Amino acid sequence: MKQVVVHPERCVGCMQCMPACAAAHSRSKTLFGAVMEKPLPRPRVHVGVGLYGEGFPNRCRHCDPAPCQMACLPGAIYHSPETGTVLINPDRCINCASCAMACPFGVIRYHQDYMAAPGKTVAVKCDNCVGRQADGLIPACVEACMARALTFEESDKALKRKTDEMARRVSLGAEDRAPVESPGFNLLNAFKRAQLAVEERTY
C-alpha cells in the first residue's frame, strides 16, 4: 500500500503543497475556483512559519493507534484500514479540540468546510486524498512538490532507498562529500538568518 513519505531534508519551504492541498479539498478542485469559494478551502498540510528557516511539510502521520482517535470525545475519528488513513467524520465532530490537545504533531485545524454542515466549525486534517486516490490520482501535495520532499510510494521502497543512501555516505570517506540537497536555498536561508540576527542585535 502506497503512502505519502516525507523527506524533510529536501523541503525548500516553497509552500506549494499548501495551495494544492486546499484546492484539492475545494468544490471546484481548481486553485482559481477555490479562492472564490465560501467557506475558503484551507490546506491540511502545514509548512509552518518558515521565515528564514528551512521548511518542513507538517502533515498528519495517520498514526496507528492514533492519539487523536483515542482522545476524540464523540468518537468522530476513525481508522480506514484499506488506505491506512485516519479520518474525521464532520457530522459527529463537536469542535471540542481534544484531538488538537492529543496530537503530538500539531496538524489539526478548526474551520468551516464544504464537506461539513454549513456554518459548522469542525476539526480538519489530512485525509490522504482518499477521494483523489479513488479516482486514480496521487495525493495533491505529492503532485505539487517539485523538490521531491513528498513522495507517494511503498514505505518499504522508501526505506530501502534511504538505507542505500546511508550506506553510500558511510563508505568511501563520504563525510567529506556529504550531499547538500539544495545548496542555493541553504545559502539564501543562511543569508536571511544572518540578516535577522544582525537586526535583532541592533535593537
Add this chain to the structure above:
Amino acid sequence: MRSVIIGNGVAGINAAEAVRSLDSEAEITIIAGESFPPYCRPMISMALEGTVSHDALAIRPPSFYDKLRIRALIGERAESIDLAKRAVITGGGTVVPFDKLLIATGADPRAARGERADLKNIFPMRTETHVKGMLDALKEVKHALVLGGGLVGFKAAHGLLARGIPVTMLIRSGYPLSMQVDRPAGEMILKELQARGLEVHVGVEVERFEGNGAVSGALLSDGSHRECQLVVVGKGVYPAVSFLPPEIEVDLGIVVDERLQTRVDGVYAAGDVAESFDVARQTRWVNAIWPVAAEQGRVAGMNMAGRPVSYRGSLSRNVIRIFGLDVMTAGLVNPPDEREYEVVSRIDPARKTYRKIVFRGDIPVGMVLVNDIEQGGVIMNMIHSRAALMGPRDRLLDRSFNVKQLML
C-alpha cells in the same frame, strides 16, 4: 481467564476492549452502575448547553456488550470484594468470581453544604441523569446558582449562559478554573464570562437553601440572598472506594503501580478512582479527567490480558472553548517554587492571546494557552514525554511552529 470490570465508564470500556482484542477466549464481566449505554461524560455539559442531543452522548451502541461477548450486569453496583474467594459481590447479591479484577468505579460528586441541600433542582453534574433532570427543570428557571469555579461548575455556568439564563457563581479562589490556569489566564476567562452575564462572588458560600419542595432561593454567608430555581454543585469529586477491603491501599485514590496494578496481585484500578504517577508533578496524583481514564483503562486491560505494558504516567490537561476564548492547559501551571522552575510567557491583550510555559531545566512541565491553541498538543506531548527542548524557548510562544526549528 475471568476478567471482571467494575464500572462502565471510559476506563472500564477501554479495558474490556483491550482484553477482548488480546484474548478472544477471556470471560469478561462488566458490573455497570449506570444503565445508559457507555457515554462520554465530558459531553454532558454540551447536552445542558443544547449543542448535542442526549442520544449523541453514547460512545458505544447498545449492542456493544453482545458484540464483544461481555456479560453485563446493568444497573448493579459492587457492594464488596472477597479477596480470599476472589469474587465481587453485588448489591443485588450476585457473586462474580474473578481471576483478574479492574476497579474502575470512578468518583462521586461531593454534596452541597448548607441547610436544605435536599431540595429539588439542586444537582451535581456528573451523570447524564443529572443533566436530564436539569433540562426537565429548565423552563421554570429564571436564575441559576453555580457552586464552584472548577471544570464542572464552569461548564455548567457556560451552558446555562448559552441558554440565556443569568448565572451567579460562587467560587473560592479569585478566578475560575484555578486548578487549571494561572491568574492572567483566569482573569481573561472571568472577564469573558462576566461580559456574557455571569455574576461571580469570591469567598462566599451557601448557608441555607430555601424553597417549597423545589429550591427557589439561597441565603449566602455574606448575608445576601439570591433567587434561584436551579443550583448546580461543582464542588469536586471523591473516588468511589468505600466498598474496598483494607488490603487495597487507598491514598488520594487507589494506589497503583506502572502496570495499573494495586497492592493486591491481579487487582487493577484505572480512571478517576486511581492514583498513579503524575509526569509533570513527578509524584503520585489523581488526575480525574477523561483522556487519563481512557488511556489507563486501555493499559490496565492489556496487563490484565497478560501483556506487560508500562503506563508512562498521567498528565493533567484540559481544552475548553468559552465563547470568544479557547483555553488549553497541561501539567504544572502554577509552579510551587520559582527557583526550580523557569517560566516564559507572552500576553497580547489586544488579540486576547496568552501563552505561558513552565520549564524545569530544559524540560517543559506545564503550559497555559489562551487562543491559538491548534498546535498546543505539540507542547503537551513534550511535557508528557519529558522531552527536552533543544532550541530557544520563546519559539514555543509563537502561534505556529516551524517543526524543523524545534528540532523535534
